[in-house]
Amino acid sequence: MGHTITEKILLAHAPGVxxxxxxxxxxxxxxxxxxxxxxxxxxxxxxxxxxKKKVFxxxxxxxxxxxxxxxxxxxxxxQAQLLxxxxxxxxxxxxxxxxxxxxxxxxxxxRGIILPGDLMIGAxxxxxxxxxxxxxxxxxxxxxxxxxxxxxxxxxxxxxTIKLVFKGKPKKWVGGKDLILxxxxxxxxxxxxxxxxxxxxxxxxxxxxxxxxxxxxxAIEAGAKNGIIEADKTTEKYIKAALRKYKQPRKSYNLYKSxxxxxxxxxxxxxxxxxxxxxxxxxxxxxxxxxxxxxxVKVDQVVxxxxxxxxxSDLKTAxxxxxxxxxxxxxxxxxxxxTQSIYKEAMDEGYMExxxxxxxxxCTPSCGPCLGGHMGILAEGEVAVATTNRNFVGRMGxxxxxxxxxxxxxxxxxxxxxxxxxxxxx
Amino acid sequence: MKLKGKVHKFGNDINTDEIIPARYLNTSDxxxxxxxxxxxxxxxxxxxxxxxxxxxxxxxxxxxSSREHAPISIKSAGVSxxxxxxxxxxxxxxxxxIGLPIFTSPEASEELKPGDTAEVDADKGKIRKARSKxxxxxxxxxxxxxxxxxxxxxxEYAKKKK
Numbered sequence: 001m002g003h004t005i006t007e008k009i010l011l012a013h014a015p016g017v018x019x020x021x022x023x024x025x026x027x028x029x030x031x032x033x034x035x036x037x038x039x040x041x042x043x044x045x046x047x048x049x050x051x052k053k054k055v056f057x058x059x060x061x062x063x064x065x066x067x068x069x070x071x072x073x074x075x076x077x078x079q080a081q082l083l084x085x086x087x088x089x090x091x092x093x094x095x096x097x098x099x100x101x102x103x104x105x106x107x108x109x110x111r112g113i114i115l116p117g118d119l120m121i122g123a124x125x126x127x128x129x130x131x132x133x134x135x136x137x138x139x140x141x142x143x144x145x146x147x148x149x150x151x152x153x154x155x156x157x158x159x160x161t162i163k164l165v166f167k168g169k170p171k172k173w174v175g176g177k178d179l180i181l182x183x184x185x186x187x188x189x190x191x192x193x194x195x196x197x198x199x200x201x202x203x204x205x206x207x208x209x210x211x212x213x214x215x216x217x218x219a220i221e222a223g224a225k226n227g228i229i230e231a232d233k234t235t236e237k238y239i240k241a242a243l244r245k246y247k248q249p250r251k252s253y254n255l256y257k258s259x260x261x262x263x264x265x266x267x268x269x270x271x272x273x274x275x276x277x278x279x280x281x282x283x284x285x286x287x288x289x290x291x292x293x294x295x296x297v298k299v300d301q302v303v304x305x306x307x308x309x310x311x312x313s314d315l316k317t318a319x320x321x322x323x324x325x326x327x328x329x330x331x332x333x334x335x336x337x338x339t340q341s342i343y344k345e346a347m348d349e350g351y352m353e354x355x356x357x358x359x360x361x362x363c364t365p366s367c368g369p370c371l372g373g374h375m376g377i378l379a380e381g382e383v384a385v386a387t388t389n390r391n392f393v394g395r396m397g398x399x400x401x402x403x404x405x406x407x408x409x410x411x412x413x414x415x416x417x418x419x420x421x422x423x424x425x426x
Numbered sequence: 427m428k429l430k431g432k433v434h435k436f437g438n439d440i441n442t443d444e445i446i447p448a449r450y451l452n453t454s455d456x457x458x459x460x461x462x463x464x465x466x467x468x469x470x471x472x473x474x475x476x477x478x479x480x481x482x483x484x485x486x487x488x489x490x491s492s493r494e495h496a497p498i499s500i501k502s503a504g505v506s507x508x509x510x511x512x513x514x515x516x517x518x519x520x521x522x523x524i525g526l527p528i529f530t531s532p533e534a535s536e537e538l539k540p541g542d543t544a545e546v547d548a549d550k551g552k553i554r555k556a557r558s559k560x561x562x563x564x565x566x567x568x569x570x571x572x573x574x575x576x577x578x579x580x581x582e583y584a585k586k587k588k
Contacts, residue, residue: 076452
C-alpha cells in the first residue's frame with residue numbers, strides 16, 4: 001500500500017520505525033520547534049524545570065514574540081522578556097526582536113527557515129500554514145514545545161488523510177481564502193478532526209505561494225492536524241529565493257509526493273471556476289457563503305492582516321481596490337503587514353501610500369486584533385470584516401461583537417462601502 | 427484513580443477563546459487563569475464550579491487556539507476531568523501532556539445531564555451516573571500515552587525517563 005506525503009515525512013523522521021499506518025502512535029524527530037510570546041513562557045518554565053543545560057539544537061528552536069508585541073501592557077512585556085532572556089541564555093539563533101519580528105507563520109517561510117520535507121511543530125494552532133511548502137507542520141501546546149526543545153522529538157498519532165482536489169480556474173477576486181473557506185464550510189469545523197488535509201488539483205498548481213499559505217493556514221479551522229501541498233516549481237522558486245536572501249545554513253531539502261495508491265479516508269472535489277468570493281459569518285469559520293448573500297451588512301471595522309492574509313499579495317490586492325477611493329466615514333480600516341519585509345515592500349511599491357491616502361491606519365507587524373490582543377479591539381455590538389482566520393465569540397474583543405471572515409479584496413471593498421460588498425460593486 | 431463530581435454541561439465546538447479569552451493570556455499563572463475559566467461560554471461558571479466537578483461537552487471540545495492556558499485554567503479551577511463526544515486535536519494532546527484526565531464518550535456526553543453527579547474510574551475509562559447502574563465506556567489510550575497520564579503529564583514522564 002502506498003503512502004501520502006504526510007505519512008512519508010512522518011516515517012522519515014521516526015527512527016527505527018519500518019512502516020506506518022494511520023492510527024499508529026509514533027515518536028518522531030522534529031526539524032524545527034517554535035513558540036510565541038503567549039505559548040513559550042509556559043514552555044520555558046517547564047524546560048528550565050528539567051534542568052537541561054542546552055536545547056536540542058540552538059538553530060532549530062524558533063521564538064517569535066508576535067502576539068502581544070509591541071507590548072500592549074506590562075504583563076505582556078514580562079512574558080516577552082522571558083523569551084528574550086531565554087534566547088540569550090541558550091543561544092537561540094532564530095529569536096526575532098521587534099523591528100525584525102513578524103507574524104511567525106509569515107516570517108519563518110519568508111526567511112527560508114522551514115524547508116520542504118521538514119517536520120515542524122509550533123506552539124500555535126496555525127503552524128499548519130507551513131504545510132504549503134510540502135512540509136509536515138502542526139500546532140501543539142507549550143508542554144510539547146518544552147519537550148521538543150529538550151529532546152528534539154514529539155509524539156504523534158499518524159493521521160488519516162482527506163484529499164481535497166480543486167479544479168478549474170478561479171475568477172477575478174477569488175483566491176486561496178475563498179477556496180479554503182468554501183472547503184471548511186463543506187467539511188465543517190470538525191470535519192477533518194485529527195486528520196490531514198492534502199490539498200491538490202489544477203487550481204492549486206496555478207496558485208502563487210501566498211495563496212497556498214492562506215489555504216494551509218486554515219486547515220485547523222476544519223479541525224485538521226495539518227494541511228499539506230506537494231512542493232512544485234512555484235515552491236522551489238520561493239524557497240531558493242529565501243535561502244539566497246537570508247543565507248540560511250541549511251540548503252538541501254526533500255521533495256515528497258503521495259503515491260498513486262496512497263490511502264485517503266475521503267476525497268472531495270471542488271470546481272472553483274464559478275466560485276464567488278466567500279464570506280464566513282459569525283461565529284464559525286464554517287459559515288461560509290457567497291459574498292452576495294451577506295451584501296449590505298453594516299461594518300464598523302475592517303482588518304487586513306494576520307498569518308492568513310497579511311502577505312504582500314494580500315496588501316497589493318487590497319491597495320488596488322482602495323486606490324483613489326476613501327474608507328467609509330463609519331469604518332475604521334486597520335492594515336497590518338505580517339512581517340517587516342512585507343511592510344517595507346508595501347512602502348516601496350506604493351501600497352502603504354494607497355492605504356494611508358484612503359484613510360486607513362497602517363500598523364507595525366503583530367497578530368494584533370486577530371485574537372483580540374490589541375490594535376483594534378471591537379466594542380459591544382460592533383461588526384468587523386477581517387481577513388483573519390477565526391470568527392469565534394469574542395475573538396476580536398467584546399463577547400457581543402461580530403466577525404465576518406473574507407479575502408483582502410472583499411475586506412477593502414467593504415471598508416469603502418461601509419457594508420459587506422463585492423469588489424466589483426465599486 | 428476514581429473521580430467524582432457534579433456535571434457542568436456544554437455544547438458542541440466550544441473553542442479555547444471561550445474557555446480562556448485572549449484578554450487574559452498576558453499571564454500563565456494557573457490561579458489567575460482559573461478565575462476566568464469558561465468565561466465567554468458561561469460567565470457564571472467560576473462561581474458555580476466546585477473542586478472535583480466534571481465538564482461534559484459535545485463534539486470538538488477545545489477547538490481553535492493551541493493555548494495550553496485553556497486546559498490549565500480548567501485544571502486549576504478544580505475540574506477533575508472532561509468528558510466529551512470528541513475533542514479538538516491540540517486540546518486533546520495538551521490535556522494528556524499536563525495531566526488533565528479526558529474521556530471520549532459519545533454516550534456519556536449524550537446522557538449525563540447538568541447537575542448530575544458522575545463517577546469515573548479513570549484507569550478503566552468507565553463512567554457512571556451516581557446511584558445508577560448504567561455504565562458508559564470511553565476510548566482507551568495506547569500504552570505510552572497511559573504512561574504519560576499516569577506520570578501526571580509529559581514533563582513528569584520525561585523526568586522519570588531520565
